[in-house]
Each structure stands twice: as structure tokens, then as C-alpha cells.
Amino acid sequence: MNWNAFNLYNYKTLACVLFLICHSFYNPTDSGAVQITQSNLDMVLASNEIVFINFYAEWCKFSNMLMPIFDEAADEVTKAGYDTGKVVMGKVDCDKEGAVATRFHITKYPTLKMFRNGMPAKKEYRGQRSVEAFADFIKKQLTDPVVTFGAIKELHDLSEDKRHIIGYMDRRDQPEYDTFRRVAANLKDECQFHVGFGDASQQMHPPGQPIVVFRTDRKKSTEPDETFTGSLLNFEELYKWAQEKCIPLVREITFENAEELTEEGLPFLILFHHPDDNESIKKYKEVIQNELEGEKQNMNFLTADGVRFEHPLHHLGKSITDLPLIAIDSFRHMYMFPDYKEMEKPGRLKQFLLDLYSGKLHREFHYGPDPDQPVLNLEVKVTTPPESTFKKLAPSKNRYTLLRDEL
Template sequence: FALSRYRISKYPTLKLFRNGMMMKREYRGQRSVTAIADFIRQQKVDPIKEIHSLEEVNTVDRDRRNIIGYFDQKDSENYHTFEKVANILRDDCVFLAAFGDVSQTERFSGDNVIYKPMGETVPDLVYLGSLTNFDLTYAWAQDKCVPLVREITFENGEELTEEGIPFLILFHVKEDTESLEKFQHEVARQLISEKGSINFLHADCEKFRHPLLHIQKTPADCPVIAIDSFRHMYVYPEFRDIEIPGKLRQFVLDLHSGKLHREFHHGPDPTDSTPGQEEIGEVASNPPESSFQKLAPSETRYTLLRDRDEL
């Protein structure tokens, strides 16, 4: 039960829990007393940096996501909630806090928490909920700290794979921010309800040439959208079609319903064999095997569950 509930696929696996919640990032260090003790000590370090002057707010790193809390007192229920949230999201956002006289000008309506997004010109967002409500505060902070569309790299690929849900990936040239913005917009518009059942990712097509070649594409073909189910890869027919209402959503629903996999084995569904769709059906019926499954831990390294292609 615990193995499936926590998506454990190798042994030994060390998972970290905070306030009853399992953290996505598991312990990946050396299996020794010293290394594990060092890891625990690092996790106990306070993730919140105290601000002693409001001028420090103007010098925060705008290449990172920042959440800043302004509190009357450190020993307060509001701050304790903020502290819990910061501990859980310590790897995703930078947390800062100011107290007493230092924060007074920012507390005209009581204790206040704001989010400073990445980018110098992006406006701040104010948390409008109750700071004594942990669930509400955490949900707001997670939405800000963990983007709906994340970048996949060779460094975090194994970690994302271990989340155990398929990938919907945009391959794009790093400098092509327009395609990324369109993808982000359509994912938010069409697929927000699918969050948790599929990972929305984007990848630098120069760095991920091999997966592109796997689906018979090159960086010159980018932007390209594909699903990796950890069994097969399915290519979205035309990137420009993502702005057609419901088109991208249907592609994901066809994965969940088994249609993409069924067409792989048996060809296009009879209802789809209409003029103008035959070419798309032919593409869909020949998907290559998963490429990103190779980023998962080796089956010979601590493997406990062998049917990884059923993820």
C-alpha cells in the first residue's frame, strides 16, 4: 500500500515529510549516518531570511520567486503559518520576513504577505486570504512557487520521472519565449483540471536533441509538443493548433482514455477515419517508445517494482 501510495519504485528510498506532507524531492545522498545526519541538519536550517530594512526588498534576486511576509510579531499565529509554508516550499521560493517597526509601513491593514514573481517589471501579488488558515495559505503559495509549466533538465529529469505521471512537453528553442508563453497560456486555459494527472513541462530542444530524434524531429522543427507516457511518445500534430479551443485538452484526454495507445496497436478509431484525418491517424498509429523513461532510476539499482512501463 505504502509503495503505491508514495510511488516508491526502488529500495532503499528515503522520503522527507513536513507537517504530514510528503516532499517531492527525496533524499538522494550517500546512505551513511554522517551524510543523512548532515542532510537532516540542512533541513532544520530556517528557510526564512529576516529583513532588517525595507531597502533590502529592492535588492532581492528577481531571477527567483520571492515571498515576503510583513508581521507585527514573530511569536504569532500568522507567522507560524508562514513558517510552516516556507519549510515545505523552501526549494521552490525564497522566503523573507520583516517584523515590528521595520514592517510597519507595509501593514496598514494588518499582517501582510506578498509574492514577487520573476522579472523586474512583473507586478507583485498580495495574499488576500487568512494567514491563520494553513491550507489556504499553502495552496496560494504553492500556486505561486511551483509553476504550472516547469522546465525539465538533465538535473531534475529523474526527480520528475519519479512523480509517476506522464509528461506533456513543449520542445522549444531556448530563445523562443513566444511559443513557451502560448503553451503556458493554453495549458492554464484548457488543462488546469488535469494538474496532478500529467506533468506540464518545457525543454530546451538543443539540449534534448535525442528525444526529438526519437520522434523523428530536429531543433529545426521546434516548437514541438509531445506526450511521453513512459511507454510511448505521441506527437501533437501541429503546434499552431494549440490555440483551437479544446484541441490540446482532447490530446491529453485521448491519452487518459487509452485512445492514443489503442490507435498505436490497432490504427485510427473508425469514427476518426474521415477524409483529412487519415494522415494524422497514420502518425498516431506509429509512436516510438518512451524516451524520458530512460531518465528514471536504473532497474538494477535498488529496484523493487519492475513493471515501470505501467506508470
């Protein structure tokens, strides 16, 4: 090799090494999740049906633990060969992209959010943090959100534990079905969606006039079926209506959704019931609907399986044999409604909430019932109401860096 050739070889080698070093430094995500910034965020959301984003901070140890797992999962999703525009896994460095973090109300690191058709899902991802779990989650999100029925009689067998949105259509290729399917994709975790075409549903609607109907969870609710009266060509209008129907005023709390419910920051009014007792749930929902709907900005109305949530009962000095019963968890203390049978008396349950707001529940737990006239009692025994048990189901410090603790 002559001197010029030797220098040229060394130059190319050095250039290649420098390129690799620079490429790794300035673009560390040539594989794995796509780096999302303020400049490309809207484009990514608009051009993909599913966008699954890891909001992280480089200084957060939990973010650093998750990052290689999330990147590997992104590679697995890429290998799965989904059609272009179907799905992308991305990540946002919240220190560098503060505007993006603020836009989506990030309050802890790492936060995993899914976006469908450009809209953020109501629920964060709170499942297992493994490559397999992430890949399975994506696969599930891409399954058809609408079940097609071939005859009206099939609708008689729908689960009475679930809420349903049913479409009666002429053809699969009509624009109203496209709107219906998009809404179903966004709310598939809240409701079950069904559709019938042609002969399967013609007796339920006039030709050329498709309709959509809501059916409640009949085992636990008394709401009647309701037909959508707006435009089936207007996504926002149908989505708003379906969202109101699919996400009820009274929800069930489970160990799976407790964290997200605590993050909403509202006290809980909880009916603890036996798992076989649906009647108390119906009565509770009727009272909430008729008397307390105006309090939904101040209180989360919930039902809980008293067998699964036996520990809070013990905290209240009760057991499964005392079900059903009602309690408030304020995230500081728990207060029990005096008598479940009093629930249906007009105004009793609302007064229970008002007594919480005024501090009366806390005061009476300490000092006994308020007297009609001021009485000086120097021998009052001070007690403490049971501490909240549901606050322990809030975001774990063993899984997240909570931003409020970093201030």
C-alpha cells in the first residue's frame, strides 16, 4: 500500500469512527422508540392511529430503568409489521420538552400514555412493564373495536354486566359507520360496541337512516335504552354522547383502576357490597343519579366488592357480614354512613356529603354528636377517625418519581 492510499484508508476509517460517535451522541434513538419533540408531535399524532408515548426525565431512576425495556418493545412492534400509519411507540424527554409535558399534564415520571386518532386515552397505561406486555398491549389496541352481529336475536345475549353501544347500519362502507368505528376505537375500554348491516338490522331502522343506541349494564343499572339523536357524520358529537354513556356517574373501583381514581384527587363515596348483591348497587346508583349528580365535581361515586376490599371494612370496624355499607374516604380519614337503610330517604346521603365539606364528620368523630346548645364538657374523650386506606393505592414511590415531591 502506498503512502497516499494508506492516508486515504486511515482518513476513511477515522471519518467512519467519528460519524458513529457523533451519530450515537446526537441521535441515540436510531432504533427503539421515536424521539418526540414539540416540532414533530402533532405530525406523529395525526399520521398514526395509535401512538404510545413514554414521558420521561433522564435524571429519574425509574425512567432509566424503563427506557431499555420500552425501546426493545418498540423494536418488537416494528418487527410485527403493522401497516404504515397504524402504530408508533415514542418517547418525550420532559426536561427538554417542557411544553409537551405541560400540555398533557404530566405529574410523575415515567408516565405512559396512549393516543388514538390524535386523542389521549382517559386512562394511563398501568400494566406490567415488560417487552411482552407492551407488545401485547399494542396488539390488543389494534384489534377491531366493533363486533358484528348477524341477527337481532344475538343482541338478547349481550352481557348485562357491560354497557353497550349498538349500531344499525345499511352497509359497512357508508360514512356513518366510519364515524361509529372511530368512536368505538376510542371508547372500547369503556363500552362494548356492536353493529349489524343490511338484513341483520333492517327491522330496526328505515332504509338509508342508520341509528345508534345505548344499552346500559342492566344487571346493575335501571337506565333505559337511549337512541343517539345527533349527526352520525359528526365525530365530535357522537363521541361526546357515547363518552357520557360509557363512563357512568357511578363507577366500580378495583385494584386495577384505583391508582387512576386516586389521581383524580376527589374524595370517594363508596358503596361496599357483596359480589352477588346487584340490588344495592341499583338503588345506590338511583340515589346518586337523582340527588347527587350536581356533586360530581366534588366527589367520586364508587362501588366496591366488599370481599376483595375487605381490609377497608376492617379499618372501619366492620366485616363482610355487615355488607352493604357506605363510607367516605377523604384520603385523610374514613367515615361511615350511619345506616345503609337510610340511603333512600331523600336528602340523607347528600347531608352526609355536606357534613364532610363542613368538617362536621371530623368534629363529631372526635367529640360526639353536635349538641343543640353549646355545652361545656371538660371530660370529652378525643378519638381519631380511621385513616384512609385508599390513599395507599395512589401512585407508588417505588414505581414513579412524583413531581410534587421534587419541588
